[in-house]
Structures are given as structure tokens and as C-alpha cells.
Amino acid sequence: MQNFTASDEKFIHTNVLARQHVRRSTDVSRKDFACIICMSAVIMAAFFMFLWVRIYSLEIGYRISDDHSAHEELVQENKKLKVERAALKSSSRLETIAINQLGMTVPKKTQVVSVPW
Amino acid sequence: MVKMKSRNELSRNISFIAMGFMVLFSIATLRAYFLQVLKSGELTELIQSQYRTSVELMPHRGTVYDRNGAELAASIEVESLYAHPGLIRDTRAAAKLLAPILDLPLHAVYRDLTSSKPFVWVQRKVTPTQAEQIRALKIEGLGFLKESQRFYPQKEIAAQVLGFVGVDSQGLEGIERQYDSIIKGKSRKLFADRDAKGRHVFVEGLQPSDQSRQGNDLLLSLDKNIQYIAEKELQAAVTLSQAKSGTAIVMDPWTGEVLASAVCPLFNPNQRSETDPDAWRNRAITDIYEPGSTFKTFSIASAIEEGTVKPTDMFFCENGAYHIASHVIHDHGSYGWLDVANIIKHSSNIGASKISRQLGKEQLYQYIRRFGFTAETGISLPAEQSGFMPSLKNCSEHTQGAISFGQSITVTPLQMVTAYSSIANGGMLMQPQIVKRIVDSTGAVVKQNTPVMKRRVISEKTAGIMRDMLKQVVAPGGTGTKAAVEGYVVAGKTGTSQKIDQGGYSHSKVMASFAGFVPADAPRLAIIVLVDEPQRMKFGGEIAAPAFSRMANAILNYLHVPPDAAPAQDPGLLKEIRTEPVKLAKLDEA
Numbered sequence: 001m002q003n004f005t006a007s008d009e010k011f012i013h014t015n016v017l018a019r020q021h022v023r024r025s026t027d028v029s030r031k032d033f034a035c036i037i038c039m040s041a042v043i044m045a046a047f048f049m050f051l052w053v054r055i056y057s058l059e060i061g062y063r064i065s066d067d068h069s070a071h072e073e074l075v076q077e078n079k080k081l082k083v084e085r086a087a088l089k090s091s092s093r094l095e096t097i098a099i100n101q102l103g104m105t106v107p108k109k110t111q112v113v114s115v116p117w
Numbered sequence: 118m119v120k121m122k123s124r125n126e127l128s129r130n131i132s133f134i135a136m137g138f139m140v141l142f143s144i145a146t147l148r149a150y151f152l153q154v155l156k157s158g159e160l161t162e163l164i165q166s167q168y169r170t171s172v173e174l175m176p177h178r179g180t181v182y183d184r185n186g187a188e189l190a191a192s193i194e195v196e197s198l199y200a201h202p203g204l205i206r207d208t209r210a211a212a213k214l215l216a217p218i219l220d221l222p223l224h225a226v227y228r229d230l231t232s233s234k235p236f237v238w239v240q241r242k243v244t245p246t247q248a249e250q251i252r253a254l255k256i257e258g259l260g261f262l263k264e265s266q267r268f269y270p271q272k273e274i275a276a277q278v279l280g281f282v283g284v285d286s287q288g289l290e291g292i293e294r295q296y297d298s299i300i301k302g303k304s305r306k307l308f309a310d311r312d313a314k315g316r317h318v319f320v321e322g323l324q325p326s327d328q329s330r331q332g333n334d335l336l337l338s339l340d341k342n343i344q345y346i347a348e349k350e351l352q353a354a355v356t357l358s359q360a361k362s363g364t365a366i367v368m369d370p371w372t373g374e375v376l377a378s379a380v381c382p383l384f385n386p387n388q389r390s391e392t393d394p395d396a397w398r399n400r401a402i403t404d405i406y407e408p409g410s411t412f413k414t415f416s417i418a419s420a421i422e423e424g425t426v427k428p429t430d431m432f433f434c435e436n437g438a439y440h441i442a443s444h445v446i447h448d449h450g451s452y453g454w455l456d457v458a459n460i461i462k463h464s465s466n467i468g469a470s471k472i473s474r475q476l477g478k479e480q481l482y483q484y485i486r487r488f489g490f491t492a493e494t495g496i497s498l499p500a501e502q503s504g505f506m507p508s509l510k511n512c513s514e515h516t517q518g519a520i521s522f523g524q525s526i527t528v529t530p531l532q533m534v535t536a537y538s539s540i541a542n543g544g545m546l547m548q549p550q551i552v553k554r555i556v557d558s559t560g561a562v563v564k565q566n567t568p569v570m571k572r573r574v575i576s577e578k579t580a581g582i583m584r585d586m587l588k589q590v591v592a593p594g595g596t597g598t599k600a601a602v603e604g605y606v607v608a609g610k611t612g613t614s615q616k617i618d619q620g621g622y623s624h625s626k627v628m629a630s631f632a633g634f635v636p637a638d639a640p641r642l643a644i645i646v647l648v649d650e651p652q653r654m655k656f657g658g659e660i661a662a663p664a665f666s667r668m669a670n671a672i673l674n675y676l677h678v679p680p681d682a683a684p685a686q687d688p689g690l691l692k693e694i695r696t697e698p699v700k701l702a703k704l705d706e707a
Binding site: 061065076079080082083084086087089090091092095106107109112114 | 187188191192193194268270271272273274309310341342345349603604671674677679680
């Protein structure tokens with residue numbers, strides 16, 4: 001039987017207790033490990049969700065940009081066509097075509113009958 | 118003891134390290150506070166400037182329509198060529214390629230391309246063909262930006278009324294200038310992210326108020342077909358008489374709406390740089406003239422309204438020469454006794470002068486003002502003149518006489534046609550209007566102009582008397598017989614006034630005019646035709662009256678106004694019309 005001094009006993013006691021405490025702590029960590037994994041998975045899922053939303057909004061942004069450009073072009077095209085139509089319907093042009101190409105003339109008073117409504 | 122000492126030392130070291138970490142953490146915390154809180158706004162802007170950008174949307178200038186919705190002025194986008202001179206490798210070769218396409222001198226293009234500025238316009242608003250040709254050259258350092266270009270699809274039609282815009286789409290003349298703030302629209306910015314390729318990505322979508330940059334549209338009272346008729350006939354009169362210029366206005370006498378306002382010489386606002394700036398002026402409102410005999414209508418109407426003269430009263434017209442103080446008033450014929458109707462019919466200056474003496478100059482002045490002379494009409498067009506009349510205290514007996522037959526007073530053509538409209542509509546002076554409606558880009562009405570009666574000038578009875586007298590001017594024996602329109606009764610008055618030249622009245626320079634309304638008893642049109650300095654056919658009855666007739670005839674036809682007296686119909690045409698229902702019935706059966 002080995003004799004330990006008081007300080008040795010204290011040292012052994014402290015270390016044994018500490019190891020027991022560590023072992024106990026390690027046991028707790030293992031229990032929570034699954035929980036941590038789950039938490040991590042949720043966080044990762046949220047991260048990927050955020051990433052997906054970001055990419056999707058970017059894609060929508062591109063579509064809006066394209067549609068906006070197309071809309072602007074169509075509006076301008078529409079305006080150009082309206083201006084062209086107005087130019088084609090100008091009174092001087094129509095009169096020239098009516099007289100020179102179609103051989104039309106302004107009707108005389110005797111050729112006009114006013115029909116009362 | 119040694120172990121204990123080493124353990125204490127370890128604990129102390131750990132404490133030091135922990136303190137070090139604490140200090141570092143505190144510094145990091147303070148720095149984070151500095152960056153995240155104190156410098157937050159500045160840094161956010163800085164980072165956003167790296168990837169965020171704004172897209173400036175050009176304002177869309179509103180369209181100007183005639184009363185039937187035909188486009189008179191519209192804007193479309195065109196491209197402008199710019200250069201970053203520093204990026205062009207061979208400027209000489211680039212200039213040689215660009216100059217012929219742009220139809221510019223080589224040295225001008227070369228000067229632009231060698232400019233020390235980082236950005237220069239080479240040519241604003243190039244044609245689509247030019248843009249295509251330049252793109253095909255693939256010259257580095259050149260680019261295109263979109264700009265708004267104003268087009269006038271009806272070309273010369275109503276050019277002086279519409280005016281035009283400058284290179285930056287700012288209104289410079291006419292309606293374009295007067296309504297610039299209403300039709301120009303506002304540029305606005307859309308915020309977008311910028312990707313690695315510099316493309317815009319609207320991650321926040323587009324703001325819903327995208328329409329705000331669109332200027333309002335204007336709907337004018339002008340009718341492009343009536344305007345065309347007025348311009349065509351006025352041009353014919355000016356050419357025929359070899360005149361300097363001409364003006365014609367067609368007004369709806371009941372509403373004061375201007376249906377046409379023609380000024381000759383014409384110009385095409387799409388190519389205004391190629392025309393004389395003198396042609397840009399809207400003479401209908403900016404030029405004043407002495408109206409001559411067309412003014413007698415108002416001095417006589419005033420006297421009848423006041424009861425100082427009755428239509429049956431007789432006046433001795435001094436056989437053509439009437440002395441007032443040191444002045445002599447002449448008639449163009451030698452007339453003896455004339456009643457009021459014949460004074461108008463034969464356009465006697467002496468008769469008009471005597472009638473105004475009976476009226477009194479205070480009353481004459483009052484009525485002239487009530488008819489709208491010597492004051493702006495208030496039509497919404499820029500640079501309108503008010504006209505001039507000597508002050509009452511400076512009005513001598515001779516001046517009063519001269520005013521009564523349209524000398525010593527100046528008016529604008531618009532004032533004159535508005536005053537004739539008041540005779541036509543039974544005595545009401547209407548506010549002349551050129552803009553019927555202002556609408557926004559969605560079609561909602563922003564402002565609707567309704568007819569405004571400024572005041573009653575004369576009674577319906579007096580207006581009726583004047584109408585009958587003015588009919589006599591166009592009847593056989595009158596000065597305005599050439600203003601007659603087949604099938605319709607015309608009421609009007611001729612005018613031939615000498616122009617002031619070198620301090621006195623010129624014998625060669627005159628203003629020939631005719632003002633009147635038709636059909637006389639149910640007026641639809643009030644028209645004034647004014648020919649400035651005709652070299653041939655110098656009298657109003659010779660050149661302006663026939664132009665009035667042709668104009669009125671074509672416009673009444675266009676408006677389907679039934680004639681006062683139905684003309685003899687072509688029997689073949691009537692037969693054809695009677696058989697029309699049968700033809701339609703047969704079509705239905707088929």
C-alpha cells in the first residue's frame with residue numbers, strides 16, 4: 001500500500017474528477033451532435049433558399065430589362081408608323097393622287113345633292 | 118513548488134492573451150461601429166456605385182392633333198452620333214469614311230474626331246440609313262445615343278401656328294413654344310443593377326409611374342383639310358397678284374374657334390433651316406396693318422347701335438372730295454347722296470367719316486375697344502400684337518374720320534376676323550381659341566376649352582342690320598361681287614389700304630383684303646383674306662374677294678353645309694340616286 005501525501009491525494013482527486021467531468025461533457029456533446037447537424041442543415045437550406053431567390057430575382061430582372069427594351073422599341077415603332085400614316089394621309093398628297101392618278105375632280109354644285117336626314 | 122509556479126505562469130499568460138484578444142475585439146467592435154453606423158450611408162453609396170446604375174428615360178414630347186385627331190406634330194426617337202476622340206486609332210481614315218455619309222465637310226468631321234474633349238457630338242439626329250452605314254464601318258470610339266426628333270407629317274400645313282422645336286426639343290415658335298412646359302414631358306430615371314457585361318438588370322422591377330415622362334397631347338381647333346384649302350387658295354392669290362405675302366383666317370363665328378390660320382409664304386418645319394426666317398412668323402397675330410374699308414363695318418355698326426344714325430339716313434358724299442381742316446378725304450368714286458347701306462356697298466370714305474362725326478369720337482373709341490381692337494385677343498399663341506390707335510386727346514377731327522374708314526388705326530387679322538364673327542353671330546364678341554383640349558398620355562382630359570363670350574358688343578337687331586348691309590357689298594353693283602359663292606349668300610366687306618412708306622402713304626404698296634361670313638343668314642364660317650403688296654390686281658375686290666369665294670366654296674362643300682338656294686341638279690345624278698335603294702335591296706337579297 002503506497003502512502004500518498006495530502007497534496008498528492010488532492011491532485012489525484014482533482015484529476016480523476018476532472019476526467020470524469022470531461023467524459024460526462026463528451027457524453028452530452030454526442031447527444032447534441034444530431035441536433036447541431038439538423039441546425040446546420042436548416043441553416044444551409046435557408047442559405048440555398050436565399051441563393052435561389054437571389055438568382056431567380058436576377059433572372060426576372062433580366063426578363064424585365066428585355067421586356068422593357070422590347071416595349072420601348074414597340075412604342076417607338078408605333079409612333080413611327082403613326083407619323084408615316086399621317087404623312088401618307090396629308091391633304092396635298094391625297095389631292096395630287098386623286099387628280100393626277102385617279103382622274104378625279106371636285107364636283108360641281110349641280111352634281112351634289114344634299115340629302116336631308 | 119516548481120509545478121505550482123509554472124501553473125501560475127500559464128494562467129497569467131492565458132490572461133494576457135485573453136486581454137490581448139479583448140483589446141483586439143474592442144478595436145474590431147469600434148471599427149465595425151465606425152463603418153456600419155457612422156460611415157454607413159457613404160459606404161453604401163460607394164458600394165452601390167460599383168454595381169447600381171440609373172437608366173435615364175428620355176421625355177416623350179406630346180403629340181399635337183387637329184380637331185379630328187390627325188397628327189400635326191409628333192416625336193419619334195432617332196440616333197445621334199458621338200465620338201470618344203481618344204479611342205479612335207486612325208482619325209484621318211475615320212473622318213474620310215464618315216464625311217461622305219454624313220454629308221459634312223471633311224475638315225469639320227476631322228476637327229471633331231481630333232478634339233481634346235473626351236466626348237463630342239459628331240452629328241445630332243442622323244437618319245436610320247446613315248446610322249446603319251456608320252455601324253457597318255465598326256469604327257472604335259464611335260457610338261450612338263437615342264434622342265427625340267420632332268416631325269411634322271403634314272409638312273407646310275399650319276407651320277406658322279405649330280412653330281417648331283430646337284435641337285434639344287425645346288419649343289421655339291408657335292404652339293410648340295407656347296405650350297412647351299405642358300407637352301415636353303419629364304425625363305425620369307429607373308434604378309437598375311449592372312452586371313459584369315454592363316447590362317441593366319431591373320431587380321426591383323419598374324416603377325409603376327412610367328407614364329409620367331410622357332408630355333400631354335394637344336387637340337387644336339384647326340382642321341387640317343380646311344387649313345389646306347385656306348393655304349392653297351391663299352397661295353394661289355399671292356402668286357397670281359405677285360404679292361409679298363398673304364394671311365387668311367377661317368373662324369367658327371359661334372365659338373371663336375380658329376379652323377384655319379394660313380400664312381404665305383409657306384414653309385416646311387421639317388426643313389426650317391432651308392427657309393427664310395421671315396416665313397416662320399405667324400402674321401395672323403404678329404403683324405399689324407391699317408385695315409382700310411373693312412373697318413367701316415364697325416364704325417357704322419357703332420353709330421347704328423347708339424342710334425345716332427338710322428339705316429335709311431342719307432349722307433352727302435361731297436362728290437368724292439371732303440375737306441376737313443387742312444386735309445382732304447377722297448372717295449374712289451364721285452358719289453352724291455347715299456344712304457348708309459350704299460355707303461357700305463360703295464365703300465365711301467366720306468360717308469363713313471360723316472357717320473362717325475355724328476357718333477362722336479368718345480363713342481367711336483369706346484366701340485372700337487368693345488369690338489376687341491387695340492387689345493390682344495388672348496389667343497394662346499406667342500408674340501400676339503394688340504394694334505394701335507391714337508389717344509383720344511390726340512384725335513383730331515380728321516383723325517376721327519380716318520379711323521372710321523380704317524386709317525390711322527392698326528389691327529391684326531385675328532382681331533378683324535373675330536370682330537366680323539361678332540357681327541355674324543348676332544353681336545357677341547367671342548374669345549378666339551386655337552386649343553380645344555389638353556389630354557394626358559392615358560387619354561384623360563387635363564383641360565377642356567369651351568367657347569367663351571367676352572361681351573355683347575351690339576344688339577342682335579344691329580347685327581342683323583349690318584348683316585343685310587354687308588350682303589349688298591357682294592350683290593351686283595357692290596365692291597365685293599367676286600366674293601360671291603354659288604348657292605350661298607355671302608356678307609362681307611372689301612378693303613384696300615395704302616401702306617405707310619417713307620413717312621407717308623404709298624401709292625404702290627397696298628394691303629388688299631376681304632372679310633366676311635357665309636352663309637350670311639346662318640353663318641358657319643367667318644373668313645378674312647389679306648394680300649400684302651400685290652403687284653397686280655391691287656384692290657381687295659379683285660384679289661382677296663375671289664380668294665374668299667374659292668375658299669368658302671371648298672370649305673362649305675367639305676363641311677356639307679346645305680346651300681341657301683338649291684342649285685339646279687344634274688338630272689342624271691338624281692336618277693342615279695333614286696335607283697340606289699333598289700341596288701342595295703338587290704345586294705341584300707344576294
